[in-house]
Structure formats: structure tokens, C-alpha cells
Amino acid sequence: MLRSQQTIPAALAVALLMLGATGLRAEEKPTGYQATQSWTVGIGAQIQVIDGNERRFDQYVTPPAGFYLSRLAWKQSDPHNRLAADLYLRDIGEPGPSGELWLLAGNTAALRAAYRRSAFFSDFSSASDRTRRGDLIVGVGSPPGPGSRYSWQASFGDVGVRGRPAAGPRDWRTRNSSAVFGWRGDQYAVDVRYGREAFDFRTGGSLSGTTQTYGLSLASVGSQNTALTGSLQRDTTDLDGRTTGVDGWTAEAALTHSVRDNLSLSAEVRQRKIGQTITENAYARRNSSVRVEANYVPAPHLSAKGFWQTGQVDYVDGRQLNTITADTNTLGLDIKHRPSRELEWRARFRQRNVGDRPRSYTVANTLTNSLIYSAVRRTDVSFSFTPPSAPAGLTGQWQHDWWRNNSQGARNTVNTTVLTAWWQQPGGQLSANASFTHQGFGQAVAPDPVTHRGYASRINSFVFGLNYQAAPDTAFYAAYTTVVAQGANVDDYGRITVGANYTTPHGDKLLGELNVGSFNDLLTPALDYDADLLRVEWQRGF
Amino acid sequence: MVRRASPGFRVVLVALPLAGLLFAVMANGSDDSAKPAADAPKAPAVAGSELCMACHSDVATAQQDDWHSRAVASRPGSSNCEECHGPSAAHTGDPANVRTFYDVKHAPAGRSAQACLSCHQRVGRNAALWKASEHAQANVRCWGCHSQGATPHNRTIRRPDKTVCYTCHRDEQAKFEMTSHHPVNEGRVDCSDCHDPHARQSDRAKTDICASCHAEQRGPFVFAHGAISGELTDGCLDCHQAHGSPNQRLLRYTGRGLCLQCHADHALHFLPRTCWSAGCHSQVHGSNTSPLLFGS
Numbered sequence: 001m002l003r004s005q006q007t008i009p010a011a012l013a014v015a016l017l018m019l020g021a022t023g024l025r026a027e028e029k030p031t032g033y034q035a036t037q038s039w040t041v042g043i044g045a046q047i048q049v050i051d052g053n054e055r056r057f058d059q060y061v062t063p064p065a066g067f068y069l070s071r072l073a074w075k076q077s078d079p080h081n082r083l084a085a086d087l088y089l090r091d092i093g094e095p096g097p098s099g100e101l102w103l104l105a106g107n108t109a110a111l112r113a114a115y116r117r118s119a120f121f122s123d124f125s126s127a128s129d130r131t132r133r134g135d136l137i138v139g140v141g142s143p144p145g146p147g148s149r150y151s152w153q154a155s156f157g158d159v160g161v162r163g164r165p166a167a168g169p170r171d172w173r174t175r176n177s178s179a180v181f182g183w184r185g186d187q188y189a190v191d192v193r194y195g196r197e198a199f200d201f202r203t204g205g206s207l208s209g210t211t212q213t214y215g216l217s218l219a220s221v222g223s224q225n226t227a228l229t230g231s232l233q234r235d236t237t238d239l240d241g242r243t244t245g246v247d248g249w250t251a252e253a254a255l256t257h258s259v260r261d262n263l264s265l266s267a268e269v270r271q272r273k274i275g276q277t278i279t280e281n282a283y284a285r286r287n288s289s290v291r292v293e294a295n296y297v298p299a300p301h302l303s304a305k306g307f308w309q310t311g312q313v314d315y316v317d318g319r320q321l322n323t324i325t326a327d328t329n330t331l332g333l334d335i336k337h338r339p340s341r342e343l344e345w346r347a348r349f350r351q352r353n354v355g356d357r358p359r360s361y362t363v364a365n366t367l368t369n370s371l372i373y374s375a376v377r378r379t380d381v382s383f384s385f386t387p388p389s390a391p392a393g394l395t396g397q398w399q400h401d402w403w404r405n406n407s408q409g410a411r412n413t414v415n416t417t418v419l420t421a422w423w424q425q426p427g428g429q430l431s432a433n434a435s436f437t438h439q440g441f442g443q444a445v446a447p448d449p450v451t452h453r454g455y456a457s458r459i460n461s462f463v464f465g466l467n468y469q470a471a472p473d474t475a476f477y478a479a480y481t482t483v484v485a486q487g488a489n490v491d492d493y494g495r496i497t498v499g500a501n502y503t504t505p506h507g508d509k510l511l512g513e514l515n516v517g518s519f520n521d522l523l524t525p526a527l528d529y530d531a532d533l534l535r536v537e538w539q540r541g542f
Numbered sequence: 543m544v545r546r547a548s549p550g551f552r553v554v555l556v557a558l559p560l561a562g563l564l565f566a567v568m569a570n571g572s573d574d575s576a577k578p579a580a581d582a583p584k585a586p587a588v589a590g591s592e593l594c595m596a597c598h599s600d601v602a603t604a605q606q607d608d609w610h611s612r613a614v615a616s617r618p619g620s621s622n623c624e625e626c627h628g629p630s631a632a633h634t635g636d637p638a639n640v641r642t643f644y645d646v647k648h649a650p651a652g653r654s655a656q657a658c659l660s661c662h663q664r665v666g667r668n669a670a671l672w673k674a675s676e677h678a679q680a681n682v683r684c685w686g687c688h689s690q691g692a693t694p695h696n697r698t699i700r701r702p703d704k705t706v707c708y709t710c711h712r713d714e715q716a717k718f719e720m721t722s723h724h725p726v727n728e729g730r731v732d733c734s735d736c737h738d739p740h741a742r743q744s745d746r747a748k749t750d751i752c753a754s755c756h757a758e759q760r761g762p763f764v765f766a767h768g769a770i771s772g773e774l775t776d777g778c779l780d781c782h783q784a785h786g787s788p789n790q791r792l793l794r795y796t797g798r799g800l801c802l803q804c805h806a807d808h809a810l811h812f813l814p815r816t817c818w819s820a821g822c823h824s825q826v827h828g829s830n831t832s833p834l835l836f837g838s
Contacts, residue, residue, distance in 0.1 A: 033605070033612055060725035077609060081616040084609050098729070102700065104609065107617050118730050144661045145617055146625075159757065174757045199757055206758065207830055224656075237762060246762050279766050281833055284773040295679065303679070313773045318833075326774055354774055371804040372774045397713055408806035414783070414794065418713035437716040439786075441794055445802045450814035455799020459788040461716050481719050485788035488796040491721060 044070030052529030095119035209239035262297035591622035610698035720786030749777035763828030
């Protein structure tokens with residue numbers, strides 16, 4: 001268990017102090033609301049039959065087993081919102097519990113705490129145990145409200161991973177604390193922020209230390225048509241066992257102006273500079289960029305957006321004897337059109353070119369070819385068709401990603417095609433949806449000369465879903481998923497899900513779901529599995 | 543060859559677009575300095591939410607359990623219903639007249655968001671930046687996500703989850719079913735863990751977003767792998783597909799094919815071993831001991 005229990009009472013204490021200090025003095029007037037409090041308890045049971053590689057099945061999460069407390073929820077509020085609370089816990093006591101708590105104290109302070117733990121297999125070998133990860137976030141701040149001059153926020157985060165196998169990545173933990181204080185005037189708003197992160201990699205050769213961040217932000221708030229923002233940030237990293245650390249500055253400014261209702265312009269400048277680093281090979285000492293963008297609506301249901309971004313990077317080479325200044329230029333265009341009520345289409349294009357790409361030296365002191373892509377391009381076309389005569393629709397998308405490195409002779413692509421259809425029965429009892437996705441990973445490199453296998457892959461997936469509302473208190477659903485990969489990886493995955501929900505006359509909810517799935521890896525059959533899960537759940541509110 | 547841009551060029555590069563934009567602002571004027579004319583019509587009167595509840599009792603009932611409605615109603619000086627819908631005195635005097643209201647439901651997203659932004663001023667920091675976001679330009683209204691298309695009277699969702707995103711981004715739902723994927727469907731990761739729905743997508747934040755969860759890959763390292771830094775490339779996305787991939791660990795290509803994307807001259811290097819899984823260049827994200835990223 002993460003040693004984080006101290007932080008939750010501390011955050012609650014802050015929230016309650018705020019309540020005591022200001023909440024009870026809040027001006028009270030009749031609101032027409034009543035005090036409410038409700039509980040919801042859920043009991044679940046899950047039977048799981050795995051035939052094959054259980055580690056592969058639990059790659060991302062270990063599901064609950066047997067009987068378990070599936071959910072516990074509590075809500076309470078009073079007519080004047082002196083204290084409103086919303087607590088939700090899920091899979092309590094199981095390998096992957098999660099929960100969220102939200103408190104609103106007298107419209108003065110709001111607290112949100114969220115916890116999530118995962119148990120999974122990051123290593124499929126038989127010698128490894130489950131890796132466990134825990135994420136805790138606690139945030140306190142002043143809630144939004146009109147006319148508030150001052151605002152404040154404080155947050156704490158604790159993330160840790162443990163149980164890693166001896167070989168490979170190590171256990172680690174980070175703890176983040178931050179505070180933001182803001183002032184808002186009639187024309188401008190100012191934020192001052194401080195953050196501190198302590199990172200601990202415990203075992204292995206990775207570095208541990210702390211990073212502190214100081215920030216100042218300014219934004220114009222007086223106009224709905226013009227926005228000017230700027231920020232300045234300094235970050236310093238001290239590392240355990242080292243006399244030198246890392247420090248850098250980042251400055252940004254952005255201006256957005258609505259010239260007319262159908263035309264807005266924006267410009268953004270940014271520079272990051274590293275004053276000190278521990279890196280002993282290549283790195284970017286300075287990174288400056290300027291971006292200008294225009295959004296234009298020339299006609300009803302037709303819009304266009306264009307942007308141009310240019311930048312310079314001072315790149316220190318691998319031996320840190322030379323600094324190469326590389327130029328980047330990115331051009332983007334986005335057009336959206338709705339020629340009729342039924343049809344809408346969209347086209348997007350973006351290309352980035354890199355000039356004067358840095359090169360480095362090998363250990364034999366020979367100059368290498370540049371490893372940086374000369375050009376990167378994305379083209380995306382999509383459409384949506386919804387006939388007015390039927391509650392149905394069809395959407396499609398084609399996306400082409402392309403990378404080119406002239407000096408290496410490398411050209412790589414990813415093509416993605418998605419087609420989705422949906423239909424709903426008039427009256428709304430029956431609905432269905434189907435989605436097909438194809439993704440192809442192309443690479444210009446020749447196949448492996450020993451195994452004769454190429455490195456490119458392609459994957460097709462098909463998802464079909466059906467929902468049937470048999471009665472106001474009864475619903476059925478079914479889903480079918482199949483995923484097939486070919487090329488460098490040859491595997492297929494399929495899953496069928498059927499389920500039902502029923503609400504009793506007393507308001508209890510009954511849920512039942514059956515999942516039958518299988519995974520087959522034709523290149524590594526040891527990873528295959530068949531998995532059957534049956535889950536039932538009963539929920540009652542009080 | 544080393545070449546540095548002249549200081550004058552850099553000044554022009556930064557100043558020219560800002561100067562052009564400022565000129566456009568000054569040439570077209572601004573609403574900031576406009577003063578109301580002496581004969582401008584008086585602001586419509588507020589009638590009070592008790593009158594609203596007298597007719598719209600169904601809304602009053604639905605709001606009983608909604609924390610957002612209570613928060614709006616209990617705030618000092620709040621006019622409850624009229625905080626979002628605008629002054630209602632003309633409507634209560636003539637119930638058939640609904641045009642006096644601010645049309646929250648049917649106005650374009652950028653305008654209808656003003657009702658929410660009057661309190662939630664920190665969304666996108668201010669109204670003009672929200673308007674520049676992709677969601678606003680796609681006419682997505684606040685309650686489209688925060689009430690799943692219903693009204694915010696009785697079902698306000700503080701943090702919409704993946705089911706809300708999937709109603710429009712169905713293609714991403716399919717990608718999360720691929721062989722290797724971020725565990726969104728398993729409930730371990732939310733879309734909002736990586737994406738800010740209120741702001742425009744930022745190209746430069748890719749590596750920072752990944753490092754917020756994968757801190758062990760962030761560094762700093764004594765010997766960094768240049769690909770992941772992201773100043774001249776796409777950072778983590780040079781090697782990984784964020785949503786789903788047929789290859790383990792969300793990799794774009796498998797085995798030495800991944801490294802051959804950039805290191806194309808190493809196609810015959812130490813065949814048939816792979817680059818990192820064979821135990822050689824295993825510190826692929828960066829090493830504190832080896833310039834060639836060998837394992838310790």
C-alpha cells in the first residue's frame with residue numbers, strides 16, 4: 001500500500017477549515033431545495049475460467065474474482081450547500097480498486113480526491129509476478145463563481161509502480177505538489193504557481209531527485225473578442241549524488257482576436273532554453289517557435305482553418321563540440337463543409353519540414369547521416385452521412401501518416417481507415433452499431449535477411465453492438481469484437497459479450513454479463529488463451 | 543557546418559506576426575472601449591427563480607438531486623435559473639414570449655458557452671481561447687459532454703468518461719480493442735488523462751503528456767535518446783502509437799524494424815538479434831551509464 005494515508009486527512013482538514021472559516025458565514029437565502037442523503041451498495045460475483053496464458057489475459061488489469069463489493073456510493077447535500085459530498089468506490093478490496101471523493105464546502109472550497117490501483121502483468125514470463133501501480137490525486141481549490149477576484153488551488157499526486165521483475169525497468173515513485181494563486185481584475189488575470197516533484201527510482205541505475213517549477217501567467221479577460229496570454233516558467237532539477245542538475249526557462253505569449261464573427265486570427269510565440277543539463281550527448285539547448293493561425297467561415301456551413309508555424313532549434317551534437325541550428329516549418333489546413341443537412345465532410349492536411357537537420361559522430365569518429373525526419377505529413381479525410389428519413393448514420397475516415405528521412409532513405413507510413421454505421425428503431429427500443437477499422441504500418445526497409453519476415457504490420461478490427469430496451473425496466477445488449485493482425489505479427493482476438501439489466505419494482509438493479517473471448521498468437525503460441533467470464537451484480541440504493 | 547540565424551532575423555520572425563495581428567486589432571476596433579449610448583434600452587429585469595419554479599415544477603423536481611443546480615442556487619447573490627437563461631421578467635409577464643431569453647440550447651457553441659463561462663472562467667482561461675479549441679469549432683456545447691446531451695438540470699457530469707467521448711470518436715473506441723492498447727476500456731486510463739477537451743491540441747506537449755504517467759521514461763538521463771526529446775520530432779510518438787497497435791508496448795513496428803525507422807544503415811547489424819530485447823541496447827529511452835544505451 002502506498003504510504004499516502006497522511007495526505008488525505010491533511011487535505012480534508014484544509015477543506016474543513018475553509019468550511020469553518022467561511023462556509024457558515026455564507027449568506028443564506030431560501031433555495032427551495034431539501035437536504036438529501038443517499039447510499040448505493042453493489043455486490044458482485046465473477047466467475048473466470050482461463051485456459052492458456054493467464055498473464056497475457058491479465059496484461060492490463062486483473063479482474064475481480066468470486067464475491068466482491070463492486071460499488072459503494074454516498075451522496076449528501078443540504079439546502080444551502082454548506083457541505084455537499086459525493087463518494088464513489090469501485091471493486092473494493094480487489095486487485096484493481098478505484099474511488100473518487102468530491103466535497104463542496106459552503107461554495108468556498110472544493111476538494112477532489114481520486115485513487116486508482118492496477119495489478120497487471122507487464123512481463124509474460126512465468127518467473128514474474130504482477131506489477132502493481134497506484135495513482136492518488138488530491139486537489140483543493142476555490143470553486144468557480146462570477147465576480148470572484150481571488151482563486152487558489154493546491155494539489156498533491158502520488159504515483160508508484162512496484163513489483164517489477166529483476167531484469168528490465170525498476171520500481172519507481174513520484175510525488176507531486178503544486179499550488180496556484182490567482183487574481184482576476186476587470187481586464188487582466190494573473191496566476192502565480194509553484195510545483196515540486198520528488199521522484200525516486202529506488203532500485204537500479206536510474207537517477208532520483210527533485211524538480212521545482214516556478215510560474216507566472218497573465219491573461220486578458222476584459223473582452224470576449226480578444227485574448228492575450230503570456231507565461232514565464234523556470235524549472236530546476238536537483239539529482240541525488242550529483243553536483244550538477246538541470247535548469248531551464250520557458251516563455252510563451254499568445255494573442256487571439258475575433259476580427260469578425262466569421263474570422264479570427266491568432267499568433268503564438270514560445271521559447272525554451274536550457275541553462276544547465278546533465279546530458280553528455282546530443283540535446284536541444286534552445287527551442288523557439290512562432291505560430292500564426294486563421295479561422296474563417298466564408299459561407300454558412302463552410303469553415304476553413306490554416307496555420308503556419310516556424311521554429312529554430314539550437315541542437316548540441318553528440319560530442320558537444322558543435323551547435324547546429326535546425327529550422328522547422330509546419331503548414332496546416334483544415335476545411336469543413338456541410339453541403340446538405342445529411343452530409344458533412346472534412347479534410348485536414350499538415351506537413352512539417354526540417355532543414356539543416358543535425359548529424360552526429362559515431363564512436364569511430366565518422367560523421368553519420370541525420371536521424372531526424374526530413375518531412376512528416378498527415379492527411380485526413382472524413383465524412384458523416386445522416387439521412388433525415390431514418391434514424392441511422394454512416395461515418396468514415398481515412399488518415400495517411402507519412403515520414404521521410406532523405407539521408408537514411410527511410411519512408412514509413414501508417415494508413416488508417418474507419419467506417420462506422422449506426423441505426424435506431426423508430427420508437428427507440430432497438431439500436432445497433434458496427435465499426436470497421438483497418439490500420440496498415442508500411443516501412444520501406446527490406447525484410448529481415450535471416451528470418452525473411454518484414455517489419456510492417458496491418459490490423460483489421462470489427463466491432464458490432466446491439467441494444468434492446470425490452471421494457472422500461474429491462475434491457476439487453478450484445479457485442480461482438482474481432483481483431484486480426486498480419487505481417488510482422490500474426491494474431492487474432494475475438495470476444496462475444498451478452499448482458500442484461502433489470503430494475504426491480506423496489507428500485508434494486510440487477511446486472512448480468514457473459515464474456516467469451518480468445519486470443520491466438522500464431523508466432524508465439526505460448527501466449528494464447530481462452531477466457532470466459534460471468535459477472536452478476538446487485539445494486540440497492542438507500 | 544554550423545550556422546546561426548542573425549539576431550535581426552530572429553527579431554523579425556517574432557515581431558512580424560504579432561505586429562500584423564495587433565494592426566488588425568487596432569484597425570477593426572474592439573468592444574472594450576465602447577460605452578453605452580445615453581439612449582440605450584434598459585437591461586431587462588430579473589423576475590426571480592421562484593416564479594420559474596411555479597410553472598416549471600418538473601425542472602424544480604429534477605434539480606433536487608443535482609449538485610450543480612444547488613451550487614448555482616445557493617451562491618450569494620445568485621438569481622438561480624436566470625444565471626444561465628438570462629433575465630425573465632418579460633417572459634413571466636408574457637409566458638408565450640420566450641425570445642427574451644438567452645438561447646442557451648440553440649445558439650452556436652461559442653455563444654452558448656458564455657452561460658457556463660460566466661462562472662467557469664478558468665476553462666481555457668477565458669472565453670476567447672475556448673472558442674479557438676477544436677471542440678468549440680466543431681459546435682460541441684458544454685452540456686453535450688457534461689450532461690451527455692441532456693440538460694444540466696438533473697444530470698451534470700463533472701468529469702465525463704470514455705463513453706461520452708465514444709459517442710463522437712467511435713474510431714478511437716475501435717483502436718482501443720487492438721492487440722496492444724492503452725487500457726481505456728479496462729477503466730485504467732481516461733481520455734482526459736492525455737487530452738484536454740477545453741483547449742486546442744498542442745503539438746509540443748506530446749512528450750510531457752506521456753511523461754506525466756510514465757515518469758521513469760522521462761529522465762533526465764546522462765545519455766539521452768534524441769528521439770524522445772521531441773524538439774525536432776514527434777517525441778514518444780516516433781516509436782509508439784498512443785491509442786492502439788498490433789505490436790506489444792504500443793510500438794509502431796516490431797523488433798529491429800522499429801529502430802530501422804531512423805537507423806536505416808544498421809539493417810545488417812548483429813543479425814538475427816533484435817536491438818533491445820536481445821539484451822544489447824536495452825536502455826532505449828536513455829541511459830545513465832552507456833552512450834550506446836547498453837543495459838547495466
